[in-house]
Amino acid sequence: MKIHLAKSAGFCFGVRKAITIALETVKTKKPIFMLGDIVHNEEVVRQIQRAGIKKISRLSSGAGKTLLIRAHGCSAKTLKKALKLGYTIIDATCPMVKEIHAIASKLENSGCQIIIIGDKLHDEVQGIAGGLKSKAIIIDKFKNIPLEKIKDIQRAGVLVQSTQNLDNVRKILNVLRKYIPRVEFHNTICNPTRIKQGEVKTMPLENDIMIIIGSKTSANTKRIYEIAKPLNKHSYWISSALEIKKIWLKNAKNVGITAGASTPESSIKEIIARIKAISGAQ
Numbered sequence: 001m002k003i004h005l006a007k008s009a010g011f012c013f014g015v016r017k018a019i020t021i022a023l024e025t026v027k028t029k030k031p032i033f034m035l036g037d038i039v040h041n042e043e044v045v046r047q048i049q050r051a052g053i054k055k056i057s058r059l060s061s062g063a064g065k066t067l068l069i070r071a072h073g074c075s076a077k078t079l080k081k082a083l084k085l086g087y088t089i090i091d092a093t094c095p096m097v098k099e100i101h102a103i104a105s106k107l108e109n110s111g112c113q114i115i116i117i118g119d120k121l122h123d124e125v126q127g128i129a130g131g132l133k134s135k136a137i138i139i140d141k142f143k144n145i146p147l148e149k150i151k152d153i154q155r156a157g158v159l160v161q162s163t164q165n166l167d168n169v170r171k172i173l174n175v176l177r178k179y180i181p182r183v184e185f186h187n188t189i190c191n192p193t194r195i196k197q198g199e200v201k202t203m204p205l206e207n208d209i210m211i212i213i214g215s216k217t218s219a220n221t222k223r224i225y226e227i228a229k230p231l232n233k234h235s236y237w238i239s240s241a242l243e244i245k246k247i248w249l250k251n252a253k254n255v256g257i258t259a260g261a262s263t264p265e266s267s268i269k270e271i272i273a274r275i276k277a278i279s280g281a282q
């Protein structure tokens, strides 16, 4: 059996940067807190917590405390509140996410109704929407397009959560363009996501089984899985080696492996070692 690992498997530059910033911040020896998970991966979060950074779900008095902003950012309102409470801010927001915030504000200031194509409850989407003066319309799926809300819009600025699937985005966009006379579309899917999704459009066809590694909370891993599954029904989304079933590998000559942007190398190595141990693969 042969194992084919995707070139882009694992950390993207935004996640790598956020983790580096977090671990560097620990060296200041000050009390450091992260609001929610720094990235969507339990192993990485545990590593950050072991280094001494505490996870909080809400802000409290920030005097003498440092607040680490996660890779997918937070809203301008949250940032303002944290500063008001006295936190020192260390911003680990990915530059690609910051760019989406900037585009959203610019479009809003030019008079557009902002429409975000993305997962309603995802930190990144909440952060973009929460930084606007007006209420953004968030569309997660083609079947959930709120026609009642969009049919009266004259001009819309449409943005995309950085980890969305472009094929789904296009379907939604086509409907928006039918109803809204002026649509200014910015494809804000980040480059690492495009590369990962590009690879997973062929790998499931070239391999007998496809393993996608990443946390169930990871939006970008979910998209990769959603692309792989219809191409190869033997596609499996796992977060640890313990989830691998021997039956999956039976009769498989080629195993394709990829991993989400927040999946650490240690998880990838552990899973490859397990596959080799079960199958004797090289």
Ligand code: SF4
Pocket (backbone or CB within 6 Å): 012, 013, 014, 015, 071, 072, 094, 095, 096, 097, 162, 163, 190, 191, 192, 193, 220, 261
């Ligand atoms: S997935 Fe894209 S937007 Fe998210 S952290 Fe990585 S590079 Fe940045």
